[in-house]
Amino acid sequence: MDTQRHATKVVIVTGAGSGIGLATVVRLAREGATVVATDIDAGRLERVRTAGAEATAILADIGLQADVDRLVDDTVRRHGRVDILVNNAGINDNFLPAHAVDDVTWDRVMSVNVRGPLMLCRRVLPGMVERRTGAIVNVASVGSFKGGTSGVAYTTSKHALVGMSRSIAWYYATDGIRCNAVCPGGVQTNIGATSVPRETVHLERLGPIHAAGRRMAQPDEVATLISWLASDEASNVNGAVIPVDAGWSAG
Numbered sequence: 001m002d003t004q005r006h007a008t009k010v011v012i013v014t015g016a017g018s019g020i021g022l023a024t025v026v027r028l029a030r031e032g033a034t035v036v037a038t039d040i041d042a043g044r045l046e047r048v049r050t051a052g053a054e055a056t057a058i059l060a061d062i063g064l065q066a067d068v069d070r071l072v073d074d075t076v077r078r079h080g081r082v083d084i085l086v087n088n089a090g091i092n093d094n095f096l097p098a099h100a101v102d103d104v105t106w107d108r109v110m111s112v113n114v115r116g117p118l119m120l121c122r123r124v125l126p127g128m129v130e131r132r133t134g135a136i137v138n139v140a141s142v143g144s145f146k147g148g149t150s151g152v153a154y155t156t157s158k159h160a161l162v163g164m165s166r167s168i169a170w171y172y173a174t175d176g177i178r179c180n181a182v183c184p185g186g187v188q189t190n191i192g193a194t195s196v197p198r199e200t201v202h203l204e205r206l207g208p209i210h211a212a213g214r215r216m217a218q219p220d221e222v223a224t225l226i227s228w229l230a231s232d233e234a235s236n237v238n239g240a241v242i243p244v245d246a247g248w249s250a251g
């Protein structure tokens with residue numbers, strides 16, 4: 001493995017202040033990338049600095065077009081281009097099933113987990129096409145394969161993210177651009193705030209599935225796959241949807 005495999009690459013990582021995003025920033029920076037770390041939460045974004053990663057921190061809500069525009073414009077102004085995009089930011093839906101999901105939860109989950117990644121791809125793809133190179137990694141979920149891991153909004157959003165990844169992979173393959181999705185199982189992060197069950201009936205069935213199905217991974221066990229997919233070492237991998245779940249989705 002080339003330990004400086006991302007040298008000369010400019011990378012945007014969303015949801016960079018916590019969990020998988022923070023681990024990805026630390027790893028990519030260590031592997032030579034020029035990293036732009038973005039998060040909606042200023043306190044969390046501060047952790048990038050305290051984690052010792054060299055990165056440009058930009059506060060942004062990826063659910064807002066104006067913030068996405070500012071993020072990409074700032075990145076290009078400072079670093080010239082975007083070579084790699086890691087669409088990592090995501091929120092859960094408090095495990096609400098279809099009969100119980102409220103519009104606020106549905107719209108917010110779709111906005112952060114689906115529309116945000118699309119808006120970012122839409123902004124960075126033209127530059128990648130022009131340079132005939134680029135890599136996008138979307139952080140999906142075991143919930144991209146299964147109906148029984150979260151609520152209806154999260155499950156729908158993560159299935160959609162896989163469709164988006166495959167569409168981009170197919171359309172832009174001839175432009176030298178790769179787009180892949182990673183699908184984590186349980187990971188020790190701070191996603192808990194949007195993972196507080198609000199429906200006991202649902203929880204009674206989901207709780208045992210979670211207990212039986214998942215080994216809690218450390219965030220870097222996902223970051224290592226993200227880094228590899230983003231690197232030239234994965235030059236022939238495009239449109240892949242890869243579980244990183246200790247076998248949860250295999251069962």
Ligand SMILES: NC(=O)c1ccc[n+]([C@@H]2O[C@H](COP(=O)([O-])OP(=O)(O)OC[C@H]3O[C@@H](n4cnc5c(N)ncnc54)[C@H](O)[C@@H]3O)[C@@H](O)[C@H]2O)c1
Pocket residue numbers: 014015016017018019020021038039040041044060061062063088089090091092112139140141142183184185186187188189190191192
């Ligand atoms: N933790 C798990 O078990 C698990 C499992 C499968 C998939 N995932 C996925 O991994 C990704 C990362 O989640 P995590 O577990 O590290 O969670 P986390 O909560 O620890 O980190 C997510 C980060 O995203 C940020 N964020 C939230 N909304 C945002 C917005 N609108 N704009 C910008 N930043 C925003 C949060 O502030 C937070 O810092 C998510 O897409 C999640 O769905 C996590």
